[in-house]
Amino acid sequence: MRANIVKEIQSRFSDHYDDFFIEEELVEKTTIFLIGFNTLVDLAKSKLFVQQMADSSASVKALFKNLSDRINIDTEQLIQGILEGNLVIVSQDGKQNVVVDPIVKNLRSSISEPKNESPIQSSTDAFGDDINTNVGMIRKRLSTASLCHCSYQVGELEKRKISMLYIKGRTPKALIEKVNEQLKGINTDIETIDDLNLQFGKRRLSPVSHLSATELPIQAIHSLKENRIVLFLDNCPFALVFPNLIWDMLGGINDRNFPFILSFMLRFFRVIGLVATLILPALYVALVSVNPEVFKLDLALFVAKSREGIPLSAFLETIAMVVLVDLILEAIVRLPKSVGPAITMVGGIILGQAMVEAKLVSNLLVIVITAVVIASSAVIGMQNSLYIRLLKYPILILASLFGILGVCTGFIITIIYLASLTSNDVPYMTFRIKQEGETK
């Protein structure tokens, strides 16, 4: 004889829920029902756990009390508990129930090394999929009472957990309140980082995100200390730092493990890489086809010689090579590690050797393109590298139309555009956010 409440839960999960279980168990001569998903709950171990608890409890009621604080709640909440991967226990008469944290099946990998970043001379722990672990990693490394943690459950189809961390007294209150409101106001499903990004204001066509993702706890902690907010999304192994600033691309906290002059050098090279990626292909087109008079005499003759007999115009060959290289970069990322080197080799041979020997592109251009690829990888963060690779195209097109003038205007327009970006009134181009209560 099953209680109504058990029947009700059973009816909800009757069809197409093959991993749903209801197990009867005899405790203290009364039957209790264990309910849950056997894909999420380790049933055997949980049973043992309940038995052990039962042995040390006087009655069923006491057992339930010992097991959890969430006793005697309504059916909807029970169902939610089941969906969250908890074990629900209902007594025979259905009058008592409890949601228990079960012994879970291990569905997560343990803390591992970062996959997308490679820190030098620093801790190699990276964030994992579990949101609590991630917050824990921050708490462990930043043991202060001012570290605040707000959590949210948002979404329509599924409730996803979002955690917001900030340091009280440092992060500006206005910023916290605004982000808090925006997170609470989410009424759509958050599936990707970009879904979350769109919640912070309209930036649909912008390549620059509001959030800067990092895998490294030390980087996240550094951002917290820099008066910024760190967000965690469950099942997302990244700390999402809000707001994203241009400095994230140029300088990381890991640089400061070296003496100042070395970290200055590293950052200086990243600036060179950023500028080179933006203007080098454009400069090539501008100088070769529109404004050759800028060249020094020897250089002009050398360039003219290297382009002798090449059928494509400078703009066409440049855009072809740039697109090809971007394709290769994308392909290498997607491929399994065992095939990647093969593509790299084939790409290198085809682009570097065969195209030059076939006189399809000039060898000077190959050098320029190689420099651009290397330069674009010098900045921190894959998303930053991607967006500066995108921003070079408008400058390239302007350069092919207006030459050096086009390069300059394109570069200036790019800077103006980046300077116009704000996230919750914090400009993207700012170097640091003011501490709460700090005036100029």
Added chain:
Amino acid sequence: MKNKHCKLFIVFMTLLFLCGCWDIKDINKRTIPLVMGISKENGGGYKVTLQIPVLKNESQVSRVVTGKGETVTSALGKIRTSSENALDNTQIRLIVLQNNVAHNQQELSGIVKFLMGSEEIPSRALIAVTDENVEDVLSSINDKLGVHASSIYDFFNKGAGWAPEIFSTPLWEMYRSLFSSTKDIAVPVIRSGKNTVLIFEGSEIFKKGKIIARFNPDESQLIRVLQNKNEKGKIESLGFASIMVSNSSIQYRSSLKNNKLLLVSNLHVKINVLERKDGVTNNKIIKELERISEKRFYEIFKQMKESHTDIFGFGQQFQQLISYDDLKQWRSEYYPELKVVFEVDVKME
């Protein structure tokens, strides 16, 4: 919002259709002459010669293209028409004038004004004069071994320490001297060499576009020194010793008292003694060098005074003392009265 998009679209389309980008020629589709020679035909027209580097052929570095016409413009236009590629004059680095052009004051100033006014030809192109057929000078590069297409230009660009005698005069300085009342200009004279591409023969002194005199390389050198250009690397033979100048500088003090113009100039020279005969003291070398330099200066200065040519630019030193309007009569009124005290101070390193 829709209006805004429409405006953006119009701006974008105008950018695309009005930019003129269809006229853009890649650098390898352009003919890039490096040296331009201008000479006068017997009939009265001009002949323009261009030295164009050949990129494909390894054995020949350049070719020479000529065009004839009533004016320099029409001659250039004829070359432009017959050229295989688009003619791009922006890389012209040297303009060689044959003496039959250079000796005609009116024509020369006309040509200089045209070259300066032309948008394509860079005003930093150098000017030189030759007594030979200008075509021969430009084509002489082809039968020399181990030279580049740009060798004619490189000749002028060796740098002060390497060849202190050679100097260069850019087009804009020539243009400026046409209007200057206080400074005249020297233009290098070249001819084609037997083993090397060019040989430096000295300089022609131009006063408002008119040739006044020709100086040999040693005299040209002194002009440079007095214009405060470094004389480093110059080797001087004194008979009993030879020295090398390692540094030089000059200072002027100008004064105007009782309508008498006086200019005191101090030339400081540092020298290294390269070789000397036995028993020659340092003091003797210094004395001799000072004597030679002063003698050389006073000789040139006398010669220049007679022709009212201020090649040293002494008039520049009196700009604070004489009014602008009066300076216009500098050459005829003030310059013949100018007294210059030239002191050489030699130091041994």
